[in-house]
Amino acid sequence: MEILWILGIPLFGALLLAFLGHRRWAPELNAVLSLATLAATVWLTVRIIAHGPMVVVDEMFFVDSFNIFLIALTAFVGFTTALFSRPYMRIETQRGKLTPGLLRLYYSMYQLFIFTMLLALSTNNLGILWVAMEAATLATVLQVSLYRTPSSVEAAWKYFILCGVGIAQALFGTILVYFAAEKVLGAGGTALLWTHLNQVKTHLEPTVLSLAFVFLLVGYGTKVGLVPLHSWLPDAHAEGPTPISAVLSGLLLNVALYAVVRSKILVDGALGTHFAGNLLMGFGILSVTVASFFLLRQKDIKRLFAYSSIEHMGLATFAFGMGGSLATFAALLHMTVHSLTKSAIFFTVGHAVQKTGSQWIDGISGLVKQSPAIGWGLILGSLAILGMPPFGVFASEFLILTSTMHRQPWATPFLVVSFGVAFAAIFGKVQPMVFGESNHPRLPHPPSLLPVFVHLALVLMLGLYIPPYLATWYHQAAQLIR
Amino acid sequence: MASPFLGDLINLLAALLLLIAFAMLAQRRVLSLINLFAWQGLILAASTAVMAYSSHQHHLYYSALLTVLLKVLFLPWLLHRLIRQLNVKWDVETLINIPTTMLTGLGLVVFAFNLATPISQLATTVAKSTLGIALASVLLSFLMMITRRKAIPQVIGFLAMENGLFLAATSATYGMPMVVELGIALDVLVGAVILGIFFFQIREAFDSLDLKHMEQLREK
Numbered sequence: 001m002e003i004l005w006i007l008g009i010p011l012f013g014a015l016l017l018a019f020l021g022h023r024r025w026a027p028e029l030n031a032v033l034s035l036a037t038l039a040a041t042v043w044l045t046v047r048i049i050a051h052g053p054m055v056v057v058d059e060m061f062f063v064d065s066f067n068i069f070l071i072a073l074t075a076f077v078g079f080t081t082a083l084f085s086r087p088y089m090r091i092e093t094q095r096g097k098l099t100p101g102l103l104r105l106y107y108s109m110y111q112l113f114i115f116t117m118l119l120a121l122s123t124n125n126l127g128i129l130w131v132a133m134e135a136a137t138l139a140t141v142l143q144v145s146l147y148r149t150p151s152s153v154e155a156a157w158k159y160f161i162l163c164g165v166g167i168a169q170a171l172f173g174t175i176l177v178y179f180a181a182e183k184v185l186g187a188g189g190t191a192l193l194w195t196h197l198n199q200v201k202t203h204l205e206p207t208v209l210s211l212a213f214v215f216l217l218v219g220y221g222t223k224v225g226l227v228p229l230h231s232w233l234p235d236a237h238a239e240g241p242t243p244i245s246a247v248l249s250g251l252l253l254n255v256a257l258y259a260v261v262r263s264k265i266l267v268d269g270a271l272g273t274h275f276a277g278n279l280l281m282g283f284g285i286l287s288v289t290v291a292s293f294f295l296l297r298q299k300d301i302k303r304l305f306a307y308s309s310i311e312h313m314g315l316a317t318f319a320f321g322m323g324g325s326l327a328t329f330a331a332l333l334h335m336t337v338h339s340l341t342k343s344a345i346f347f348t349v350g351h352a353v354q355k356t357g358s359q360w361i362d363g364i365s366g367l368v369k370q371s372p373a374i375g376w377g378l379i380l381g382s383l384a385i386l387g388m389p390p391f392g393v394f395a396s397e398f399l400i401l402t403s404t405m406h407r408q409p410w411a412t413p414f415l416v417v418s419f420g421v422a423f424a425a426i427f428g429k430v431q432p433m434v435f436g437e438s439n440h441p442r443l444p445h446p447p448s449l450l451p452v453f454v455h456l457a458l459v460l461m462l463g464l465y466i467p468p469y470l471a472t473w474y475h476q477a478a479q480l481i482r
Numbered sequence: 483m484a485s486p487f488l489g490d491l492i493n494l495l496a497a498l499l500l501l502i503a504f505a506m507l508a509q510r511r512v513l514s515l516i517n518l519f520a521w522q523g524l525i526l527a528a529s530t531a532v533m534a535y536s537s538h539q540h541h542l543y544y545s546a547l548l549t550v551l552l553k554v555l556f557l558p559w560l561l562h563r564l565i566r567q568l569n570v571k572w573d574v575e576t577l578i579n580i581p582t583t584m585l586t587g588l589g590l591v592v593f594a595f596n597l598a599t600p601i602s603q604l605a606t607t608v609a610k611s612t613l614g615i616a617l618a619s620v621l622l623s624f625l626m627m628i629t630r631r632k633a634i635p636q637v638i639g640f641l642a643m644e645n646g647l648f649l650a651a652t653s654a655t656y657g658m659p660m661v662v663e664l665g666i667a668l669d670v671l672v673g674a675v676i677l678g679i680f681f682f683q684i685r686e687a688f689d690s691l692d693l694k695h696m697e698q699l700r701e702k
Contacts, residue, residue, distance in 0.1 A: 127662030134669045138676055145680075150687040154696040157633075157680060164640055164673065165627065171647050171666070172620065179601070179654045192659060207600050235699045 002044035003061045003122055006071070009037045010078075010118065013111035021107035022100030027086040030107050034075075034082040037114065041075035044068070049469055055124065055195055062124035062195055065476035066332075070258055071121050073336060077250045077343050078114045080451035084347045085110070085243035087445040091354050092241065094444055097147055106146060106241070113139040113247065117255050126192045129259055130167070130174050133223065136252060137163045144240040155235035162232040163222055170219020170259075176212035177266065180205045194262065201269025209270040216263040217279055223256035225310045226317060227287040237306035238359070242350030245302055249309040250343035254335050257313060261320050261481055280321025285414050287314025292418035295425035301349055301361050304429060305342065308385060311422060312338045312393075315415075319400045320481065322408055328478035330399035333466075337392035337459050338385070344455035345381040348374050351447040352433070356440050361429050366438025375434045377452040382430045384459050386423050392462030488536040492653075495529035496612035499649060500591070503622040506642060507587055508580050512573045512634050516561045519638050523553030526645050529612075530652050539656045548667055549648070557641060557674055564678050565634065570691060575632055583629055587622050594618035605654050612653040620646035633684055633691040637677050644670055 013033035020026055045068055048054065053064035063071070089106065092098055098106070116139055120132035137160065145156035174192075181191040184200045191197075197204075218229065225233040237245040260280070267276040291311035298304040312334065319331035351374050356364045368375030384391035387398075397419070404411050466474075502522045509515045527549040534542030565571045598614035605613065620643050627639035644666075651658050658666070681691060688695040 125659075125662065127658055128665060131662065131665030131669055134666075135672070138669065138672050141676060142679065145683055148683060148687065150695075151698045153680075153683045153687040154699055157684065157693075157696065158699070160673075160677070160680070161627070161636065161640065165624065165643070168620070168640075168643050168647060172617075172650060175647065175651045175654060175658065176601070178651075178658060179605070182655055183604070183606075187656060192662065205604060208604065211597070211601070239699075 001056070002040055002047060003056055003063065005040040006037060006044060006075070006118055006122070007115060009033060009040060010111045010115035013037075014108045014115060017107035017111055018104055021104030026103065026107050027082075027089060030110060031079070031082040031086060033111060034079040034114065037118075038075040038079045041072050045072050059124055059190075059193055059195065060128075061122045062193075063122060064480065065473045066261075066480055067121045067258065069332070069336065069470070069473050069477070070254060071118060073254070073339055074114070074117050074121065074251050077247065077339060080454065081243050081246050081250075081343060081347075082110070084246070084350070084448050084451050085241075087443075087448045088243060088350050088354070089241070090445045091443060102146055105142060109139050109143050110243070110247075113143075117251055120255050121258060124194050126174055126177060126194060126197070126262075129262070130171055133170070133220065133256065133259060134164075134167050136255070137167065137223070140236075140240075140244060140248065140252070143244045144236045146241055146244075147239075149239075152239040155232075155239035159232045159236040162229075166219050166222025166229060168219070169215045169222075173212045173215030173217075173219055173263070176208050176215065177204075177263075180208040180212065180270075197266055198269070201266050202272075204266065204270040206271050209267050210275055213263055213267040213276050214279070217260060217276075217283070220256045220259040220263070221283060224253055224260060224313050224317065225287070226283045226314060227290040227310065230287070230291075230310050233310060234303045234306040237309070238300055238302040242302070242346055242353070245306070246343040246346035246350075249306065249346060250339040253309060253313050254339055257316060257320075257335065260317070264320065265481055274323070277321045277323050280317050281408065281411070282321075284314045284316075284318025284321055285411055287311065288318065288418045289414050292422040292425070295422055298425075298429070299361055300359050301353065301364065301429075301433070302346075302359060304361065304426065305345055305349065305385075308422065308426065309338075309342055311418065312342070312385070315397070315400060318411070319403075322403065323481075324403065324407065325475070325478045326399060327403045327407070328481050329474050330396050330403065332474050332477055333392065333462065334396035334400065337396055337462055340455045340459050341381060341384045341391070341393060344452045344459075345378065345385060347449070347452045347455075348377040348381060351443065351449070352378060355443055356438070361433060364433040365436045366440075367434045369436075370438050370440055371443075371447070373449045373452075374447060377449055377456070379430060379434045380456055381452070382426055384456060386426055387419060390460060390463045391456075392459040395463050485536070488532055492529050492532050492536070493611060495525050495532065496615040496649065496653070499525050499529070499645070500615050500619050500622075503619040503642065503646070504584070504587060506638070507583055507622060507626050507629075510574050512565055512575070512632075513571055515635055515638050516558050516565070519561075519642060520554050520558040522642060522645050523549060523557070526649060527554060529649070530657075533652055533656070537656060541660055542652065542657050544660065545648075545652070545657050545663055548663070552667055552671060553641070553645065556671070560674060560678060561634070561638070564681055568681055568685060568691065570634065573632070573634075573691075575630070575635060583625065587625055590621040590625060591618040594621050601654065610653065613650060616646050616650035616653055618646075619649065622646075631693050633681055633693055636693070637674075640677075641670070641674065
């Protein structure tokens with residue numbers, strides 16, 4: 001029943017905020033609703049830890065060790081982003097960028113977006129997974145164009161069309177899976193249910209499934225931002241309001257990768273070969289390499305970190321493709337720490353941009369002198385995302401790199417060079433923004449930096465020590481995916 | 483088992499659908515494009531209904547009804563309304579290279595049939611040979627989206643692609659489970675409404691619905 005609360009609260013919140021989103025206390029209401037969702041998630045998590053995987057509500061929802069930690073992560077980052085968006089959106093409103101109507105749209109769509117992601121993660125039906133992924137695009141597309149500037153409208157249009165076309169491929173892939181499954185499970189409702197499919201995966205028609213996987217990978221891969229399907233991602237991240245950049249990068253990409261990995265499990269079962277893994281490795285390594293070189297030429301700070309997201313999602317995709325329990329464990333850890341770190345970075349970037357009035361890297365300087373918390377948050381976050389010890393990204397990247405050396409040695413130089421290039425690019429650009437002189441005015445509302453340091457503290461903790469129940473989860477999930 | 487006549491009828495309808503996809507590819511006028519889209523929806527609904535009759539799959543009648551409501555009535559109405567409000571009713575797009583586009587389209591059809599053959603052989607439905615046509619019309623709509631430079635034709639291409647996918651679902655498997663189909667219909671509906679909002683945003687931002695103005699965000 002917890003699952004109904006988890007989905008019901010944000011859905012109800014979306015309706016509520018569609019009417020009340022322009023009120024003075026709407027940001028608080030948004031945060032309270034997100035906190036309630038988080039509380040329901042914690043409740044569910046405790047249940048899953050105690051009783052193991054479960055299938056509920058007439059087999060409509062399914063929670064196992066793979067999706068529960070993503071559900072918890074989604075609700076958590078959803079809550080902290082709501083906290084961050086409180087002062088952020090107040091400042092934007094005060095600067096006359098938003099009207100009451102747009103605020104209602106923003107808050108309502110924020111809740112709806114969280115709802116669609118939680119639905120995508122918890123549904124047992126591959127068709128509903130598709131519907132929820134498409135709905136997540138629909139919920140965010142009007143937020144990307146929230147400021148109504150030409151470039152934001154352009155970014156939103158690209159986002160809509162590219163992801164729409166991509167996701168249409170995934171629908172065809174889903175149809176093919178259903179077609180193959182129907183032969184084994186019979187027509188009707190059960191043939192798209194993950195729990196049933198997983199049981200009969202070895203009996204599914206291999207030719208159909210391999211074709212289906214190509215379509216599913218292209219479709220959901222567009223949303224993961226895999227090169228060469230990534231071109232919507234930097235635009236959408238750079239032009240939308242920063243809280244949306246944070247949830248797109250920290251959550252939506254994860255959910256899309258989750259869909260890809262779920263498909264991979266089925267295909268691996270049906271084919272018994274490494275076909276799906278090879279495709280994932282190819283796309284993954286291409287994304288890591290291309291994105292790291294694109295980092296060098298970025299002049300816009302939000303685009304810079306958007307390309308960094310492509311790089312990291314590529315790395316996780318590569319690790320899932322490599323397979324094996326160690327690499328899969330590392331990939332899951334990487335999804336977690338990337339999500340926490342990247343959203344923390346976007347929180348600081350959001351305030352830094354508001355403070356200096358510029359999104360250009362050249363226009364930002366001396367953050368540490370002016371507002372130490374923002375400055376240190378940004379530099380620490382950047383070091384964390386670059387994989388500096390002792391942060392969690394170091395642990396996951398180290399694990400991925402060592403298992404690459406063992407299992408796919410050819411890929412090691414690509415990864416090492418990419419990490420080096422990314423370090424040079426990001427550190428070289430962030431350092432002058434953080435240090436140096438500046439004389440920017442104070443922000444009219446105190447920035448909300450608690451989420452930044454909570455996220456970074458968690459990432460630090462995951463680098464030093466992974467709590468036993470979390471490690472068990474990762475291990476169980478790695479067993480499942482492997 | 484269904485009579486061969488009904489199977490032929492379904493094939494005929496699917497062929498008409500493909501023909502319309504080609505016609506859309508070459509159509510310059512926005513208004514005619516919308517009408518073609520409505521016709522495509524009607525043919526899709528008809529073939530779904532024939533399939534429902536021949537296979538006794540009653541839930542397919544609901545899908546056919548849903549198709550009529552959404553793709554023959556609501557979406558064309560919405561698009562007509564939009565082009566009236568946006569004053570682009572008589573817009574004519576200059577299409578370059580129609581012959582090349584057509585030839586590429588033919589190539590895509592051949593490719594689609596090749597891709598679909600191994601799957602069609604496994605299909606047990608009345609309409610198994612239409613799977614290739616479905617895939618071909620998906621690819622043709624995709625081609626249309628690539629070659630168009632204006633917002634409304636691009637969107638019609640997008641919606642036509644969904645028609646092709648729907649045909650694929652009914653021809654290969656007698657349609658997806660109802661809950662999924664309703665979800666897809668909801669997404670298409672909401673998507674179309676959002677696109678409608680977008681047309682106004684695009685025109686406000688760029689003073690035109692021509693997407694050639696959209697080049698600020700290119701990676702330098």
